[in-house]
Amino acid sequence: MMEDKIIKNKSFSYIYVCSKNIGLDLHKYFLKGVLINTDILKGYTKLLESQPLSDIDDEPAYEYIP
Amino acid sequence: MTRFASVIDIATAVRTGEKTAVAIMEDTLNILHNQDCKINSVTHIFEKESLEKAKKIDEDRNAGKSLPILSGVPFGVKDLYDIVGHITTAGSAVLRNNPPAQQDAVIVERLKGAGAIPVATLNMDEFAYGFATVNAHYGTTRNPHDLNCIAGGSSGGSAAAVAAGFLPFTLGSDTNGSIRVPASLCGVWGLKPTFGRLPRKGVYPFSASLDVAGHFAGSLDDLITTFYVMDDSIADVEPEFSSLKIGRLGGWFTENLSSTVEIAVNRICSFLNVTSTIELPQVQNARAASFLITAAEGGNLHLPRLKEKASQYDPATRDRLFAGALLPATTYLQAQRFRHWFREKIHKILQEVDILIAPAVMSEAPRLDQPTVIVNGQSVSARANLGLYTQPLSLPGLPVLCVPLLNTQSLPIGLQLIAAPRKESNLFSIARHLQDNGLAGRVLIK
Numbered sequence: 001m002m003e004d005k006i007i008k009n010k011s012f013s014y015i016y017v018c019s020k021n022i023g024l025d026l027h028k029y030f031l032k033g034v035l036i037n038t039d040i041l042k043g044y045t046k047l048l049e050s051q052p053l054s055d056i057d058d059e060p061a062y063e064y065i066p
Numbered sequence: 067m068t069r070f071a072s073v074i075d076i077a078t079a080v081r082t083g084e085k086t087a088v089a090i091m092e093d094t095l096n097i098l099h100n101q102d103c104k105i106n107s108v109t110h111i112f113e114k115e116s117l118e119k120a121k122k123i124d125e126d127r128n129a130g131k132s133l134p135i136l137s138g139v140p141f142g143v144k145d146l147y148d149i150v151g152h153i154t155t156a157g158s159a160v161l162r163n164n165p166p167a168q169q170d171a172v173i174v175e176r177l178k179g180a181g182a183i184p185v186a187t188l189n190m191d192e193f194a195y196g197f198a199t200v201n202a203h204y205g206t207t208r209n210p211h212d213l214n215c216i217a218g219g220s221s222g223g224s225a226a227a228v229a230a231g232f233l234p235f236t237l238g239s240d241t242n243g244s245i246r247v248p249a250s251l252c253g254v255w256g257l258k259p260t261f262g263r264l265p266r267k268g269v270y271p272f273s274a275s276l277d278v279a280g281h282f283a284g285s286l287d288d289l290i291t292t293f294y295v296m297d298d299s300i301a302d303v304e305p306e307f308s309s310l311k312i313g314r315l316g317g318w319f320t321e322n323l324s325s326t327v328e329i330a331v332n333r334i335c336s337f338l339n340v341t342s343t344i345e346l347p348q349v350q351n352a353r354a355a356s357f358l359i360t361a362a363e364g365g366n367l368h369l370p371r372l373k374e375k376a377s378q379y380d381p382a383t384r385d386r387l388f389a390g391a392l393l394p395a396t397t398y399l400q401a402q403r404f405r406h407w408f409r410e411k412i413h414k415i416l417q418e419v420d421i422l423i424a425p426a427v428m429s430e431a432p433r434l435d436q437p438t439v440i441v442n443g444q445s446v447s448a449r450a451n452l453g454l455y456t457q458p459l460s461l462p463g464l465p466v467l468c469v470p471l472l473n474t475q476s477l478p479i480g481l482q483l484i485a486a487p488r489k490e491s492n493l494f495s496i497a498r499h500l501q502d503n504g505l506a507g508r509v510l511i512k
Contacts, residue, residue, distance in 0.1 A: 019392060022369065022391060024369065025373070030376065030384065030385065030388060033385030034385050037385050037386050038389045040450075041357070041361055041389055041393060044353075044354035045354075048351055048355060048400045051348060051407070058404070058407045059406055060406065061402050061403070061406045064261065065487075066260050066261045066409070066462060066488075
């Protein structure tokens with residue numbers, strides 16, 4: 001019952017949808033830990049999104065040479 | 067003689083016949099069997115194979131053959147290096163049923179070609195995802211300087227085995243600081259070479275954009291000698307230390323320092339007469355990019371297994387990998403674009419200075435029963451945050467040497483020396499100067 005309530009939470013629903021998109025059947029038991037880590041990554045994502053980058057000069061560093 | 071003996075002393079003793087390779091190996095095996103129980107640095111010992119190899123070296127010597135440079139020198143590998151005939155688990159349970167490696171990792175092959183003998187695999191955080199070497203399957207590696215403290219990770223077994231004097235050198239890997247953090251906390255030399263310099267074939271991956279193979283040693287000469295064997299190259303000439311321009315990293319790298327670390331770094335900068343302070347741009351974003359690239363690539367790598375066998379993972383690793391697998395492509399691409407931007411800025415800075423100095427870790431080793439560090443006034447998990455000063459420097463792929471500082475009146479403290487790509491010899495020059503003046507070297511166990 002408690003677990004069902006948790007899954008209805010909006011954040012958990014987001015995780016659930018994302019995992020379905022990559023064919024991952026994420027067990028309810030893992031949701032809380034995944035959400036904590038997703039929130040940490042969201043913080044880092046926000047930092048990077050504030051970084052101005054050039055469309056021309058700043059290509060992704062796929063074949064990186066230091 | 068074997069415990070705390072150097073690579074060079076062992077190789078010389080075997081070559082001159084002062085000791086047989088078998089005697090060295092028996093001694094090493096005895097040490098590992100009897101003295102590692104409290105530290106837990108070892109996960110597997112190659113007893114039969116290593117004795118056979120030692121016997122062959124003695125036979126070659128008795129037959130008058132010339133012996134290669136590292137003949138009879140025992141070494142250990144982080145449990146993500148392939149050793150032929152052995153299952154590489156990368157500190158996991160989920161890979162335990164994989165087939166044994168068909169060949170050695172290239173670096174291991176080169177070391178064996180030089181006569182060195184792999185004797186053990188060493189403990190690590192599962193799949194190298196952590197800074198503590200707290201492993202749900204193989205136990206926790208303890209810091210030889212204080213068994214109540216964290217050894218650091220993820221190559222904690224490798225650092226601890228050298229710090230305890232069990233092995234003269236060991237292999238590790240560094241994605242976000244996994245060589246530099248344990249080298250700092252355990253008081254040994256640790257080298258993260260330039261990204262791409264040492265081959266990674268046969269090294270179980272974590273994050274292909276950032277993974278670097280490297281190693282630990284009890285002495286600087288041992289670290290350098292084994293580095294050039296692994297690099298399959300002739301040693302570069304070390305420049306005069308006085309010819310190198312040195313700058314200290316400011317801002318991010320001076321915040322959150324414990325007073326002990328701050329004093330230790332100040333002392334080195336004062337000795338080297340470092341007067342310029344360098345501010346790297348957007349350091350917090352560099353750390354974020356490293357974090358995100360690692361999470362995305364690690365998550366992608368493990369997704370097929372996570373779908374089938376998630377319960378076999380350490381819960382802490384599993385949840386982080388899941389979160390990484392769920393990252394949107396645009397986040398990963400933004401991080402890779404930022405890496406490009408950051409590279410350009412770093413290269414401009416390295417036109418002005420040859421060496422950058424920064425602390426490796428913000429404090430001495432945290433206690434195992436209180437595995438936290440203070441960041442921006444908050445108490446946060448050590449396992450996730452000990453890489454505060456190493457992660458931003460992982461992104462540009464520069465070579466970094468972790469120097470163990472002496473006479474700090476504390477548990478071990480490490481210093482990062484950073485150079486331009488493929489300029490490891492610059493690092494060695496400064497490190498040698500510090501060592502020759504009694505400021506750096508393996509921290510002895512009290």
